[in-house]
Amino acid sequence: GEDVEQSLFLSVREGDSSVINCTxxxxxxxxxxWYKQEPGAGLQxxxxxxxxxxxxxxxxxxxxxNKKDKHLSLRxxxxxxxxxxxxxxxxxxxxxxxxxxxxxxxxxxx
Amino acid sequence: xxxxxxxxxxxxxxxxKKLTVTCSQNMNHEYMSWYRQDPGLGLRQIYYSMNVExxxxxxxxxxxxxxxxxxxxxPLILESPSPNQTSLYFCASSELLGERYAFFxxxxxxxVV
Numbered sequence: 001g002e003d004v005e006q007s008l009f010l011s012v013r014e015g016d017s018s019v020i021n022c023t024x025x026x027x028x029x030x031x032x033x034w035y036k037q038e039p040g041a042g043l044q045x046x047x048x049x050x051x052x053x054x055x056x057x058x059x060x061x062x063x064x065x066n067k068k069d070k071h072l073s074l075r076x077x078x079x080x081x082x083x084x085x086x087x088x089x090x091x092x093x094x095x096x097x098x099x100x101x102x103x104x105x106x107x108x109x110x
Numbered sequence: 111x112x113x114x115x116x117x118x119x120x121x122x123x124x125x126x127k128k129l130t131v132t133c134s135q136n137m138n139h140e141y142m143s144w145y146r147q148d149p150g151l152g153l154r155q156i157y158y159s160m161n162v163e164x165x166x167x168x169x170x171x172x173x174x175x176x177x178x179x180x181x182x183x184x185p186l187i188l189e190s191p192s193p194n195q196t197s198l199y200f201c202a203s204s205e206l207l208g209e210r211y212a213f214f215x216x217x218x219x220x221x222v223v
Contacts, residue, residue: 045212100154
């Protein structure tokens with residue numbers, strides 16, 4: 001099945017860490033992605049992880065993958081106001097299709 | 111600069127009036143897709159194309175048509191738009207997914223009244 005679920009809203013104080021969680025159902029997915037959508041803009045790839053990895057770190061971003069539980073998370077360290085956006089979790093269903101979650105709206109408050 | 115360009119960015123139209131949303135990419139990608147984004151539903155694939163003259167239905171193809179006559183262009187056609195097609199539309203292009211991830215256009219916000 002192709003069902004990606006994530007919570008819809010997250011509010012975080014500036015300077016704190018944000019953690020966005022996602023669950024997926026297709027165990028054959030080879031890549032999992034995090035996309036960011038700022039207001040009025042398209043989708044921008046933030047990071048991705050190959051399914052045989054447990055963790056990937058890229059500057060302030062840390063992706064954790066628990067393949068057994070089909071759970072993916074994105075941690076943003078030292079969250080800034082520019083991190084306010086909608087974050088989409090996505091899995092590759094096949095070579096040319098992504099299945100997306102509904103998106104988590106992250107609001108950073110001062 | 112690598113990019114996917116959609117036009118128009120915003121469109122308001124009336125029920126039943128045929129419209130086309132254009133999509134063009136400059137990366138020589140073989141794969142192109144159309145998605146629609148609706149609140150609480152994320153992005154759902156409408157149609158995709160694996161190469162010139164090769165297209166197939168995604169998850170929500172009803173009411174849409176596409177064509178792929180050239181590698182760079184992948185227009186989305188609504189022959190008779192209805193209000194339930196009011197949505198935010200994204201075009202994407204890629205080589206095989208994986209490390210060669212999908213590039214997305216800026217989106218087209220369509221309102222059908």
